[in-house]
Amino acid sequence: MPWSSLILTPLVGLLVLGAGEATAAPGTEVAECLQPASPDYYQFAMVPTGRVPGTGNARGTADVWFPHTPFGVAVSPDGSYRYQFRLRFERLRLPRQGSFVVWVTTTDLDQVEAVGELSDTGAFEGEVGWNKFLVVVTHEDAFDPEAVTWKGPVVVRGMSRSGMMHTMAGHGPFEQEKCSSYGYE
């Protein structure tokens, strides 16, 4: 089966993972063989802000992997990685009104894209083309693919593993270095 059709496979049942406040539909598990294996190393947590009722105890994970490519590693012409990601949650109560909209953004928030909304099982699968990125889920009136940024409260957010590649200035062997010499304030 081509991978493109896998992406379009309904993600129902992905979150039959827990009790509590989850609202997963029963009996709709997707066959395991259809799910790519996200390298654990590049998974990251989706952390609730507690600003939206019913979501404070949510536990979320973003699985990250490369979409199919002939080359084994998916990059764009500028060399940025192209990632597929999948969100899955436990104990996430979906809103009675409005929608949980998924956004991807660069870590300095200078580029923001609305990429979709959580399914009625609280799942999502999408793509991102930045080496460092945030995934943000907000509570909006509705999903608007043209929206330039969110208006509603942030429900959960997570940062790509690459966000841990922080500056060495002031750390370890560079502890005695003058950070200002390297462009830092």
Place this chain on the structure above:
Amino acid sequence: MNDFEAVPRGQGGSRHVGPGRRLTASRGFTLGGALLVWLTAGTADAAGQQMDHAAHRMPAADGAWRMPPMDPNMPMLPGLEMALPPVAPFLAAAGIDIATLPEARPSEVVEMAGGDTLDVDVSIVRRTLNGHEMAMYGYNGQYPGPLIQAPQGSTVVVRVTNSIESPTTVHWHGVRLDNAFDGVPGLTQAPIEVGETFVYDVKVPDAGMFWYHPHVREDVQQDLGLYGNLLVTPPDPEYFGPAHREEVLVLDDILMDEAGAIPWGEEAPTHALMGRFGTVMLVNGETDHGLDVRPGEVVRFYMTNVANTRTFNVTFGEARVKLVGSDVGRYERETWVESVVIAPAERYVVDVQFPEEGPVVIANSIQAVNHFRGEFYPHVDTLAVVTVGGDPAGASMAAGYDDLRENSAVVEELNPLRAHANREPDYTLETTVRVNGLPLPIVVSMEIDTLYVPPMEWNDAMPMMNWLSTGDQVTWILREADTGRENGDIAWTFDEGDLVKIRVFNDPDSFHPMNHPIHVHGQRFVVLARDGMDNDNLVWKDTAIVPVGSTMDILVEMSNPGDWMLHCHIAEHLHAGMMFDFTVRPAA
């Protein structure tokens, strides 16, 4: 058989490094010395250490160690200012007047029929790169070596004479030839000593673009220019789609500074952590490769990556790029791609149409890593320039360019292999690394750095640390998951005709994980799946990249009896142990 080193390893201490020069232990690196320097580094003038690394450069005399060039925005790692790799520096033809060496010339095409013999002399040549005259190596004095063309199914004879200063062999990469001619010293043949000759019977059962290179200290000999292509032509003239012409793009890089090539490690490779990234890009051995084409022309590029460690992301400007083939023949289906990611030793065949007049830059376009700032940044190197102009190309060859062909014969051959996709692998290999005796500042920095490891290393983001790590301090490991056996202790035996599923997992939790291009000698394989995703477009391969954290399932067709190697094709990783051999018993 675990020792493929043809050059004896030294024992440290005072070493002769060339006429009239000695590198003494006092200038070599010691762990205690590094620690002392590091602990006192806080008293140094930090501002003086940054941006200007010239103060730390070693003398530029030929044959002495010089620190490799660093990004001026990257600070020197405190404690390593005077550190040197604990091996002797090596440059080709040390002590010989370069002016007396024959000047190398561009590659020539050698069309061979079955039974023909080609004499190849492996010799020292004079090359000029970036304005520097250097002693390098060449096959028949050419860069790259002769482009050998032979018809599929034939056997050609190549008589190789060693006229360089150390033993060598020739490995016919990707070719399913008879085991005795695979070119692996200590496994399939004795090294060709200086002045000796070895005759290779090169049987070429598969169509496609292959290449040849030494299997003795590739990190040195291959880097010095010993590589060439072998194009095996299929009997079907429409094997690939129509194209106006065919061109070869041999991608390479070489590590140089303003004084010339940075020396290589004599007893063991330097740059054992990440491999030796070059600072000067080479296409077909040239720094300024160019090509003139006509508007509308469809050019078939046979791309080969012969670099020690660099994976390229090759772009062709705005031109459309059609991927038609890889290591060992055609894909099931042709596809459009935006760029070509090509790891060391891989080959890709692309058809590119250049519709508009004007220059088109073939570039390596990456997001490099600045470890100090913890940032990615765009980096583009021009590899070649295609100048589009003149009368439009004939339309007939371009007529089918918009179409993507499905190769029914390939589908018929490869599709049945998908039945193996959903079964458990026969063997699982994990990649990891062990280090011993690396300078403490390097260890500390790398421990911090491994909070995040990118899937691929596109650039040398830690050139000083990388340079100081040698094959004596770093052991790259292929570990069999079931038995825990590592590298040369792995013992696999198969029967001719076996289809063996091997899973390779690039463990991201090792000390310094890195992408690895895995190469299987003498056989061909398909990549069945990556990270659990089935491959929907199969092609025969002999080398495939495994990014950090990724899992790759390959199905190897054990079709060729003999003793063969499986190894990482980053030259420095190979010589840091990342290899083993396996046996294929002939069918009864």
